[in-house]
Amino acid sequence: GENVEQHPSTLSVQEGDSAVIKCTYSDSASNYFPWYKQELGKRPQLIIDIRSNVGEKKDQRIAVTLNKTAKHFSLHITETQPEDSAVYFCAAIPKGRAGSYQLTFGKGTKLSVIP
Amino acid sequence: EADIYQTPRYLVIGTGKKITLECSQTMGHDKMYWYQQDPGMELHLIHYSYGVNSTEKGDLSSESTVSRIRTEHFPLTLESARPSHTSQYLCASSEYGSGANEQFFGPGTRLTVL
Numbered sequence: 001g002e003n004v005e006q007h008p009s010t011l012s013v014q015e016g017d018s019a020v021i022k023c024t025y026s027d028s029a030s031n032y033f034p035w036y037k038q039e040l041g042k043r044p045q046l047i048i049d050i051r052s053n054v055g056e057k058k059d060q061r062i063a064v065t066l067n068k069t070a071k072h073f074s075l076h077i078t079e080t081q082p083e084d085s086a087v088y089f090c091a092a093i094p095k096g097r098a099g100s101y102q103l104t105f106g107k108g109t110k111l112s113v114i115p
Numbered sequence: 116e117a118d119i120y121q122t123p124r125y126l127v128i129g130t131g132k133k134i135t136l137e138c139s140q141t142m143g144h145d146k147m148y149w150y151q152q153d154p155g156m157e158l159h160l161i162h163y164s165y166g167v168n169s170t171e172k173g174d175l176s177s178e179s180t181v182s183r184i185r186t187e188h189f190p191l192t193l194e195s196a197r198p199s200h201t202s203q204y205l206c207a208s209s210e211y212g213s214g215a216n217e218q219f220f221g222p223g224t225r226l227t228v229l
Binding site: 001103 | 148154155156157158160163173174205217218219220221222223
């Protein structure tokens with residue numbers, strides 16, 4: 001099955017700096033890589049995702065890059081703000097298993113943005 | 116508004132009690148999931164369903180059971196709660212489709228077993 005490793009487990013940055021969270025996956029058949037943000041006491045919510053036919057995707061201050069050869073993908077947050085403080089989860093899902101779209105999540109990164 | 120609803124939001128019960136955590140979605144989704152998560156920690160898939168009358172166990176062994184009699188409803192039952200079941204339980208849903216799709220999460224049920 002798929003195995004997703006996420007680093008770092010905690011990350012502190014000064015407001016305005018950039019934050020980068022990295023994930024690696026094991027199943028070369030994986031083709032969908034979402035990132036979820038979970039604020040304290042709230043439900044996880046999708047913030048950006050990327051599919052294996054794309055190398056990079058941006059949405060305002062967040063971007064995700066995918067390196068299929070190395071089997072890793074990263075979340076980049078620029079100009080961080082205090083409201084970016086949350087736990088971020090990466091995930092991967094393999095292609096081709098009929099009906100078997102179970103996400104495998106990383107263990108999460110707790111991001112703290114210091115004002 | 117389309118959403119995922121979970122009740123109760125908080126539950127404190129004694130050891131040995133039978134409980135059912137409710138999950139309903141008005142998203143029109145076929146697939147539904149249950150995750151166990153200690154606050155801010157890793158998400159563990161414990162059950163999932165492709166549609167009505169379909170249920171599967173997830174990666175994390177769980178003493179709970181689920182049923183899927185209606186598309187919109189996916190309740191989780193613990194026959195005899197224990198302190199080790201204390202955790203947050205998140206329900207989620209997604210479209211079936213031909214490709215992977217976003218999972219939408221409910222607000223969660225925080226369970227404490229004394």
